[in-house]
Amino acid sequence: KDTVIDTPHPYRNIVHYRHTLAHKINHQFVGTNTEFDAAMHPFHGPIACVIAKRPIRRGEELYVNYHYDLKDAPPWYTILWHQTNSNRKKKPAKHLVSNFFDKKNEKSGG
Secondary structure (H helix, E strand, O other): OOOOOOOOHHHOOOOOOOOOOHHHOEEOOOOOOEEEEEEEEOOOEEEEEEEEOOOOOOOOOOEEOOOOOOOOOOHHHHHHHHHHOOOOOOOOOOOHHHHHHHHHHHHHOO
16 A cells, blocks of 8 residues: 655654654655655664765755655645646556565565
């Protein structure tokens, strides 16, 4: 099943939640400077994370393609997807985080 990550409102401020800051990364369909990966968190176990695709300059915004499935995506994403793809006939990719964990488990025999 695909995953839509939406941090509950009380945990959007890093004063209240800072186990990970991945929820602070903005979405962008093209020209991203990060991508999804996985890491072992000492408290939560395996978690999705975001890694830089290139060196990031101080003060530079971080962007990742969320790869939401359109049928489960929030309205802002669907509108942006249609605006971005109005001249293309390409379907969005499956969510990379769940696919990444599936591939990791296959490689480790888990």
